[in-house]
Amino acid sequence: MKKFFVFSVILGLLLTFAFAADSSSFGVYPDKVVIGTFQALSGPYAIIGQGMLKGMKAYFNWINDQGGINGRKIDLLVYDDQLNPALTVTDVKRMVEQDHVFAVVGGLGTPGCLAVMGYLNDNGVPFVYQGSGAPQLSNPPKEYVFPVQPNYDLEGHLIARFLVQNQHKSKIAVMYMNNDIGQQELDGIQKQLADFNMKPYMTIAYNPTSADFSSDIIKLMSANPDSLVIAGLITDTIRIVTQIKQYGMNIPIVTIYPNADPAFIQLGGKAVEGVILTGWVPIPTKDNPDFTTKFDQYLKIYQKSYPNEIPSSYAAAGFIAAEVFSHALELAGPNPTRDGIVNALDTFDNWNGILAQGITFTPTDREGKTSMYFMKIENGTFVPISGWITLK
Amino acid sequence: MKKYLYFIPFVLVPLPFAGYPFLLSIFVLIGIYTIAAIGMDVLTTWAGQISIGNAAFFAVGAYTSAILVVNFHVPFLIAFLISGLFALIIGIVVGLPALRVSGFYLAVVTMAFGIAVQQIIGVFQITGGYNGIRNIPVPSFWIFKASPLYQYYIVLTIIFLIFIVLSRISFSKSGLALFAMRDSEIAARSFGINLLKYKLAAFGSSAALTGLAGSLYASAIGFISPSQFDLTLSLDLLAMVIVGGAGSVMGVMIGAAFFVGLPFLLSGYNISITIIQGAVLILILLFLPKGLLQIFKIKDLFKKKVT
Amino acid sequence: MVFQQIIAGIITGSLYAIVALGLVIAYKVTGVMNFAYGYMGMISAYIFFTCFSMVGMNYILSFFIAIAFGSFVGYAVERGLLRPVRNISPASMVIITLGLLLVLEGVALQIWGNNYQQIPNLLNGLPLILRFNGGIIVIPQQNLLILGVVTAVIIALILYLNLTFQGKAMRAVAQNEEIAKLMGINSSLMMSISWIISGSIGALAALLVAPQTFVYPDMMLNLQIMGFTAAVLGGFESIPGSIIGGISIGIIENLVGTYISTNLKTTFSLAIIVAILIVKPEGLLGSAKARRV
Structure with a gap:
């Protein structure tokens, strides 16, 4: 009993030191x-x-x-x-x-x-x-x-528009992570396609923890879409792309901006060659010397x-x-x-810092950044394939 | 009466920390896991059944309570009781296969159940899918505000009530029947003990306690999603019982403090917490088969020896 | 598409099967249900990663170093950790292996960090394409490799257990240690050998699955869960049982994923397995044992 009391006091003191903070x-x-x-x-x-x-x-x-x-x-x-x-x-x-x-x-x-x-x-x-x-x-x-x-909804719109207007695709399949990220991308894609009187050719939701996509890819193969949007994060997107390549499928793949990082190429290796991604963090190119x-x-x-x-x-x-x-x-x-x-x-009005470009806030509109561009992985690097695109 | 005195230090412990709400919320979490681990203890130590799927009951309780409170604006106390009841029912249903399979097979059946529940929660709309349920309100009654200190005393009271009930049971005929079943099923049967009834009772009460803990967890954390109720949680619950000391509320509490408190204590250092947890688990099994409780030489509080 | 899904299921299932096989061999001889099994294999995957990607050794050499390491881990765990406590209760034994799992996870984190690491596929060429009237079946090369390696291991193991003296001795120890000892069988050696085999199979499974999952501390979690389920489905004491168990789970999973729900494929598969266990509690090929007071 006594020992227990001593123990609780010691534990308490230990924790106090661990969390001592200025109030x-x-x-x-x-x-x-x-x-x-x-x-x-x-x-x-x-x-x-x-x-x-x-x-x-x-x-x-x-x-x-x-x-x-x-x-x-x-x-x-x-x-x-x-x-x-x-x-x-x-x-x-x-x-x-x-x-x-x-x-x-x-x-x-x-x-x-x-x-x-x-x-x-x-x-x-x-x-x-x-x-x-x-x-x-x-x-x-x-x-x-x-x-x-x-936001992902906006991105979904832009991807759908890019695939339909720019790449002239009509059978667009969407594989999405079954959580906020994937669902919102899908939502954006569906809304934009509805504006073109279209809808996704097929949609496949996957559990965020999956690693084996063989049954999904077989479904994809037998449906034979002309393009695929993967709305997932880096690890699962690479798994899907790699397994698609292993099945010998050759389909244009578009994925979302959270994947637009050299790590995507490093982890994905040759399999991710040719994948198209969106980006919003500007990268320097010849046509914008100021930004360079x-x-x-x-x-x-x-x-x-x-x-x-x-x-x-x-x-x-x-x-x-x-x-x-x-x-x-x-x-x-x-x-x-x-x-x-x-x-x-709230006074930020198209504010430009060093990397931060065109950021705007007002008390009623808190979407800091609404423009993006597309890029493609070629020979292990990201190559921009479009200028800045906004929805408006 | 003396055994109740053990609770006095716990009434006093939070007072010096009233100004550290975060610390108190860690204490609250330790209390919540203690309740869930008692549920595990009832199953393993009392009834001799292994479960590595109790996270599922935790999830059932958490989701039942959160859905009732958030979607249907049910008062917390009622949601709390319903979540215990619902977990109880599911526990009995899951206990049914346990009447047919035992040992490792049962362990795998419970594991399968745990994984299935996690996946089912991820699919349905009402549970919020993989996104989970956000902004679950902290309950408050009358003039009591929803502060961590208040939550602490609520959880402590519940542990105290469970303690009283379990003490009563362990000295009753049912308690003896449970111990007999644990020690030898066939011998117990030959004494005319209805195994079916007691096994289901053990599964049901284990599930109910774990479900109640889940309900408290949902409101204490304010956010639940399927990934919180994974196999690791089930294994942790089992480990808490072993580390602290099976068959005793105090022991289980020490186990919960070890698994919940230690990561926060060590979060600033570059040590992998699982090495310590794993090593302690192994060392305890090898050298302190009655758990950390043995160090403090506290006798088993309510577990009557069946000799 | 049905055939295609079944074939993909067989391949996933063959991985479940060898994990189950490794678990069962260790269990039969030493009576330990090893919850740290997948994590022991995970360490070998990191060894491969270290040799191949960090040191720059060649693929085959790194592969064999990793397998050898796996068998060493199997030996060390049985000899150093489990042998001294052989007589504790089965539940405590499970928890010791659980403790081992936590330690291994922590060790991997401490040494290699928590970033996902990549292991390349050995075969990356075009898939095998089979055409027949009205259908087409595509099998990726890596999957053929998995299938080939798994089949070879299974055949080698069955031959070893049935045809060699050592294999027979091991089965004798598995059936009754006391009698085997009386017959002059070195049961201690047999226990070590069973864990060496089990450890190397675990390492092999980890290396086969690593290109798909990447290498990270929890990489084997899913495979381990399904391996356990396969072993239980097969009866936990039967080697053919664990192979049948593994492959049927793989097929069930893919069929459920195609025709019922991708998201609930594990749930449905597990439900089917639990149903089988309720009907036949000793598993597909297990034997009901008489119990005494």
């Missing part, structure tokens, strides 16, 4: 601003989370080297949620209630972002940039939530933190997240408040 609120200190992020640093999507975190760190390191923003350095707390929403929920609670972060910046993953969106908004914590294109983030607009990436200068600046900043490393497009996403937040913090003035950040972000 001064809101994360703004005389010399620093504490913000938080959640990233998949391990697990199936670690490749995305690690890249994105590097991009964020590279930008914040650069800012802090210059003395921070309005005299305050940015202190980034990172939690690894493995893109598992149950972990995201506890991690974000911990950030807000225990670490008292000023804002959450650049959280990764549709399930996690949607799971904590309401909580952050209710608690008045600015949630700037989500590594997700879920339309629920921007629609309806929420006071404290600022999505930047284009900015891109060089980005490389320089990135390589200051990670020498000789070529940043992934996930790193570019993280970099943009950091840029957007830092600019808003600057605009919020010498005594930033959470509401101050919100007001500052």
Whole structure:
């Protein structure tokens, strides 16, 4: 009995030390601003989370080297949620209630972002940039939530339009991950096809944890569509593409922007050659020399933190997240408040940073970015095959 | 009466931490897993059946409660009880094959059930598919706010109630029958014990307890999706019973604290948590067959020795 | 399409079958149901990855190093961890292997990290295409390889167990250890051999499935679950049973996936298997044992 009492007290003390935190609120200190992020640093999507975190760190390191923003350095707390929403929920609670972060910046993953969106908004914590294109983030607009990436519904529209108008396809098959990402892409594709008086030739939903797609691919083969859209994430998309190639099928494949990263080529090897992807993070080409200068600046900043490393497009996403937040913090003035950040972000009007291009927020329209382009994998590199496309 | 005194430290524990809501919510989670692990304990230690599919009952409870509260605006207390009841019914149905198969076969049948439930949840609309159910409200009664401290005492009260009920059962005729069945089915049968009834009762009550825990989990975390109820959870529940000490609420609580609390404690360090968990599991089986509880030399609290 | 689906099912099923086979061999001789089985194989897949992709050895050499490592892991686990505690209850034994599973997962994380790693297919050429009146069947080369390797392993194993003295001795130990000992059979050696075989089969399964799943700590989870189910369906004590069990699960899965629901294919397959077990609790080819008080 006594021992048990001693045990509980010791356990309590241990936990107290582990979680001892300064209770001064809101994360703004005389010399620093504490913000938080959640990233998949391990697990199936670690490749995305690690890249994105590097991009964020590279930008914040650069800012802090210059003395921070309005005299305050940015202190980034990172939690690894493995893109598992149950972990995201506890991690974000911990950030807000225990670490008292000023804002959450650049959280990764549709399930996690949607799971904590309401909580952050209710608690008045600015949630700037989500590594997700879920339309629920921007629609309806929420006071404290600022999505930047284009949403999947919009992307579905653009892909369908591209396949019909540009590639003249009529038998479009869709394989989609049976969760928010896949369902919203499918939704967008169906709506756009309906405008052309068409519908998907066939649709196959797959469980996010599947690895063997042989029965789905056999179905696909016997239906014989003329093009295939895969609305899934990097690992499963590569599995599908590889298995399609193993079955000797030769079909044009389009997949979504979360896959537009060198890691896709690295992991997929020869099998992903010829796959078409959408992109929204600009890449420098000959016809936009202005952007090439900015891109060089980005490389320089990135390589200051990670020498000789070529940043992934996930790193570019993280970099943009950091840029957007830092600019808003600057605009919020010498005594930033959470509401101050919100007001500052709502003044963004087609704002251009280094990589961040054309970002707009208003209190009633929180879709940060609405334009994309198409690219194709040729000889192991991404080659743009269209200019910027918007729906309007 | 003395055994109830063991609960006093738990009433006092959260007080110094009132200002650390996150820490309290970890305590709440430990309590919730304790309830689920007691459910596992009832099945394995009391009835001698192995299950590696109890995550399914956890899911059934969590989803029943969340759907009732979110879609039908049922008060939490009622949703809580219904989720226990629903899990009970499903537990009895799952227990039926257990009357035919046993040992490893039963383990595989329960595993199959666990995986099937996870997949079924992922397919249906009402459960939110693989997206899950978001923004499950935290229950609050009258003037009590939905704070973690309040949740802590709710969970502690429920554990206390379960403790009382289990103590009663273990000294009753049914308890003796269960122990007899565990020790030798055939011998038990020869004493005229109705195995069918007791096996189903063990499965049902195990499922009900796990379902109740699931219901609490859904409202404490506020978000549920199929991936939370995987095989790992089933195995963890089994491991909690072994690590802490089978056959005792305190032991199970230690096991739950070990599996739920440790990852949070060590999250800042670059150590893979599973190495520690696995090694402890093996070491305990080899050297402390009664679990960590043995270190504290606490006697079995309610388990009557059947000699 | 039905034939095509059945063939794809046989190939997936043959992977389930060898995992079941590996589990059953170890179980028959030592009585341990090894929950860490797939994870032992996973370590070998990482060994292959290290040799082939990081060190740059050739494919075949890396392959054999990985298989050898798998048999070593099998030996070490049985000899070092399980042999000293042979007499604890079966439930505790299951939990020890569960502890081992957690340790192996953690070790892989600690050494190789959690990124998905790629192992290339050995054969990448055009698939085999069979045409017959009214139909066409396509079999990818990698699948032919899987089928060939699995068949070879099964045949070799059956020949070994039935024709060699050692194999017969092993079966004797499996049937009754005490009597086998009295007959002068070195039962300790037989136990080690059974785990060496089991470990190398596990490594082989991991290497065959790795190009499809990628290499990561949980890569074998699904295969292990289905391997267990196949073993149970087959009766857990019967080698032909586990082969039939594995292949029938593979076929059931693909047919359910085609004609009922892709998303519920595992659910339906498992339901069918549970139904079979309820009707025949000892599995398809298992034998009901008389139990004593």
